[in-house]
Amino acid sequence: MFGMELLHDIDQNLISDIVKIDRDSFPEGWEHSEAKEYFSELLKNVRNIRIILKVNGRSMGYLIAVPHNEAKKDLEDDDPLICEDGSRFYIESVAILPIYRRKGGLKAMLDLLVEELKRMNLHKLSMHARISNGFSSFIQKTLKVTQIRRIDKWKYYNFEEPTDYIEAEINRAGN
Numbered sequence: 001m002f003g004m005e006l007l008h009d010i011d012q013n014l015i016s017d018i019v020k021i022d023r024d025s026f027p028e029g030w031e032h033s034e035a036k037e038y039f040s041e042l043l044k045n046v047r048n049i050r051i052i053l054k055v056n057g058r059s060m061g062y063l064i065a066v067p068h069n070e071a072k073k074d075l076e077d078d079d080p081l082i083c084e085d086g087s088r089f090y091i092e093s094v095a096i097l098p099i100y101r102r103k104g105g106l107k108a109m110l111d112l113l114v115e116e117l118k119r120m121n122l123h124k125l126s127m128h129a130r131i132s133n134g135f136s137s138f139i140q141k142t143l144k145v146t147q148i149r150r151i152d153k154w155k156y157y158n159f160e161e162p163t164d165y166i167e168a169e170i171n172r173a174g175n
């Protein structure tokens, strides 16, 4: 059902699609104040891993991962316990439109991310994972978690929900 692609050529239509997916996927009030600029910068940065999820050729979800140390620079005031690690990638953002959820889209994008990391000879991920929608527990059952700690009210969820900071190896849990 799904098609996934690693993105290389970024045009304005793609940026608009992703801004829209993001706006329609998260609760109201959580959107980035400068969403277009935020996604444009993330998508155009060739060091980032950018994945789009398509159904019948139309964009329905995305996943963007960035070098962990870039995320640390941006987040260290909000999460002072993050440590530097030059051989890790951080899942900056992931979303799938509500009508296409629970059909394996996240799993498919994560598989492609893992494949790309292996190609780059990297084996470690980090992220702040939402708990309320099962994202944190999905990661815990899918990857080999090496660190997990909870932050009660996360700024990027408008201080409305907790998050789990997770570090993991890309080998499947138990392998």
Ligand SMILES: CC(C)(COP(=O)(O)OP(=O)(O)OC[C@H]1O[C@@H](n2cnc3c(N)ncnc32)[C@H](O)[C@@H]1OP(=O)(O)O)[C@@H](O)C(=O)NCCC(=O)NCCS
Pocket (backbone or CB within 6 Å): 025, 026, 094, 095, 096, 097, 100, 101, 102, 103, 104, 105, 106, 107, 108, 128, 129, 130, 132, 133, 134, 135, 137, 138
């Ligand atoms: C997180 C998100 C991308 C998951 O998408 P998805 O289409 O459900 O992904 P999958 O179908 O691959 O499901 C992966 C697993 O997540 C878990 N899961 C998904 N939705 C869940 C829910 N509402 N409650 C509990 N677990 C859930 C399940 O373990 C599921 O596997 P299963 O269906 O085999 O049980 C989607 O819910 C989303 O876009 N949410 C809004 C944006 C967001 O919160 N992003 C994460 C920010 S940290």
